[in-house]
Amino acid sequence: SQTIHQWPATLVQPVGSPLSLECTVEGTSNPNLYWYRQAAGRGLQLLFYSVGIGQISSEVPQNLSASRPQDRQFILSSKKLLLSDSGFYLCAWTASGYEQYFGPGTRLTVT
Amino acid sequence: RKEVEQDPGPFNVPEGATVAFNCTYSNSASQSFFWYRQDCRKEPKLLMSVYSSGNEDGRFTAQLNRASQYISLLIRDSKLSDSATYLCVVKANQAGTALIFGKGTTLSVSS
Numbered sequence: 496s497q498t499i500h501q502w503p504a505t506l507v508q509p510v511g512s513p514l515s516l517e518c519t520v521e522g523t524s525n526p527n528l529y530w531y532r533q534a535a536g537r538g539l540q541l542l543f544y545s546v547g548i549g550q551i552s553s554e555v556p557q558n559l560s561a562s563r564p565q566d567r568q569f570i571l572s573s574k575k576l577l578l579s580d581s582g583f584y585l586c587a588w589t590a591s592g593y594e595q596y597f598g599p600g601t602r603l604t605v606t
Numbered sequence: 607r608k609e610v611e612q613d614p615g616p617f618n619v620p621e622g623a624t625v626a627f628n629c630t631y632s633n634s635a636s637q638s639f640f641w642y643r644q645d646c647r648k649e650p651k652l653l654m655s656v657y658s659s660g661n662e663d664g665r666f667t668a669q670l671n672r673a674s675q676y677i678s679l680l681i682r683d684s685k686l687s688d689s690a691t692y693l694c695v696v697k698a699n700q701a702g703t704a705l706i707f708g709k710g711t712t713l714s715v716s717s
Contacts, residue, residue, distance in 0.1 A: 529704060538709035539650070539693075554704065585649055593638050593697065595705055597649035 497522035501586050501598035508605055514559075514573040516601050518586030521567065526588040528569040529595065530561055533583040545569060581605045609633060610708035612694050618714045623684045627711045629677045629694030636706075638697040639670055641679050643690045644710065650693055653679075684715045 498521045508514060520526050530542040541554045543561035551561050558577050562570045569586055581604050587595040612629045619625050631639075639656035654661065656668040656677055667680040677694055691710040 539707040541704040544704055583647075594640065594652055594655060596652065600649045602647070 497588070497590075497596070499586060499588055499596060499598040501584075501601055503601060504599065505602045506604070508576050508603065510578055510605055511575045514571070514576055514580070514603070516571040516584055516586075516603075518569040518571075518598055519567055520588045523567070523588070523590050525566060526590050528563065529587040529589075530569065530571050531585045531587060531597075533585065535582070539585065542571070576605045578605050609706045610694055610696055612692075612708040612711045614709060614711060616712040616714050618716065619684055621684055621686060621715055621717055623715075624680065624682045625684060625713060626681075627679045627692055627694075627713075629679075629708055631675050631677070631694075631696045631706075633696065633698065633706075634675060635698050636675075636696040639668075639677050640695040640697075640705070641666075641668060641677075642693040642695055642707075644693055645690050650707075653692070681713075684713075686715050686717060689713055689715045 500519050502517055527546050529544045531539045532542055533539050543551055543553055545551050545563045548563055548566055559573050584601045586598040589595045610631050617625055641653040642650040643653045644650040654663050654668055656670050658670055660669045665682045669678045681688055691712045693710045694708040695705045697705050
């Protein structure tokens, strides 16, 4: 069966520090991968998606970037965090292109 | 008009009650529809896909009205464990594109 992992589970970082969040999927090949952010009291916002290694699409301009160095690995990064980057970051995958399955998420607080 | 709109609630119901949530979407090209459930501080989990003819999964029934661009979720015989936020989700019929999430409807079931 397929599983999706994210780490770390929680993170507290100062403004201006770098960020690296990792997501890996097991049990499937060539999944579509997604990064979402959920700010407090708000809906899920798509940040990036990837249909293959090295292929990244960005949905909104922001302080973040994404990379897909391997088929089942998706990384979210920032060189300098802003207060507004705080939120719940969720990685998701799909094989069919339709139903998406989410990882456990990383709760980021920028102080 | 927001892409996916839901009444945020909260809906406060006693155990055993029947409760219905509604959702409207703005993009008539949307082809796939889902309900996700999100517990507090957890990732969203797929509850059920919504099919054109309507579908049922145990105590849960989903309906789709394409003409009115309207989706519903009915929960019968509510349980305490049904307390959560229910997210209405739509997707255009293009592989690789993201899901569009509503902000969710909060349900609280009490004994």
